[in-house]
Amino acid sequence: MKLTLKIWRQQDAKSKGKMVKYNLDNVDEDMSFLEMLDILNEGLIEKGEEPVEFDHDCREGICGTCSLQINGRPHGPDRKITVCQLHMRSFKNGDTITIEPWRAKAFPVIKDLIVDRSAFDRIQQAGGYISVGTSGNPVDANAIPVEKEMADQSFNAATCIGCGACVAACKNASAMLFTSAKVSQFALLPQGQVEAAERVQNMVKQMDLEGFGNCTNTGACEIECPKGISLENIARMNREYLFASVKG
Template sequence: MDLTLKIWRQKNATDRGGILTYKVTGVSPDSSFFEMLDMLNQQLIEGNQEPVAFDHDCREGICGTCSLFINGRPHGPKRGITTCQLHMRSFSNGDTIYIEPWRARAFPVIKDLIVDRGAFDKIIQAGGYVSVNTGGIPDANAIPVPKFNAERSMDAAACIGCGACVASCANASAMLFVSAKIAQFDYLPQGKVETTRRVQAMVQAMDALGFGNCSNMYACEAECPKEISIANIALMNRNFLKAKVCAEKEG
């Protein structure tokens, strides 16, 4: 396969950056998207040019590090996968492929295609945890958890925090991510007790970091590599309302 790549190049956080065009030839349809980029970088290095910087780590879809906005969609054209799980057979010979970084005020570009997703860490630090030390693995049925709740919690916990929801959202809203991180605890008795405090702290952190507001367009759900449901956002909303309206003031 011969391809034309239009890639966002930006030297550092303060550089203005722009789209540069590259050609790669002889790409195997069986190779992964990253292997194709590795080929390009090899070409660039051999030509004494700066290789394209992009985030990647596990390359098997579980770490949430990769983050490419390919042809107008986060993680490329296929549903339910990360960029590292994307293969060149999803493209055709002669295609022009646009590759851009995630765009959001809360995700500033560090270099080329790498953005700083530290904002997500700050949201987690605000309340995305269970604050008591739970010790070792508990007895299997010491705390009964209905299967349905366990499943729902696991579905939410599948979120790998890649930021595709923010990237795809027209408003750069982080509500799918935040709601998943709230829901994974809310469905379990160990996490439920802190929902009131957690939901307020995490929403406050999310707002302060400059993410947009959800307009219920559901692009996040469609683009999420882990197919996190927008029902989690409704769960977050009702827990937030309950916390603001019903909960007693602490301290």
């Protein structure tokens, strides 16, 4: 397989950056997308050029580290997978593939295809936790019965890996899906009720402070989310927020 790659290259956060074209031969369709980039980098290193920097870690779709906008879509053309789960068989011989970093004011580019997603960490730190002890001492949160349906919904929300594809896909760079998943996973459980009002207000406040956009309910985030996090979470967060605001 022969490919032309157009990749965003940017020396550091302050540099301007530009798209650079690379030609790659002998790409195997069974390679993962990241393996294809590894081969590109090996070639660049052999030529004495700087390799393309990109985020990756587990390469199993679990950690949420990989983050590439491929041909205009987060994580590429396939649904419900991360870039590391994307394989070259999704492309054709002779294709031109455009690879860019996530674009959002709240996700500044650090280098090449790597963006700073610590805004998500700060949203999580603003309220994405419970104060109930879960270690069995003094009170075991696991001893509190939870309805199966609620537990399932909470688990589904908790599968969010915080990759940022929702922000990348949204035309407004909104972080509503991420934040709502993190709010929902606690809001649906009895253990999460203690700080429920405070949590949603603090997390939404932090989300707004980070400079993410507003939600237009286009549904792009849900479509591009590798974990299939549902828009119902956004409605739940809106509800929780409104109730919390009314309660004061």
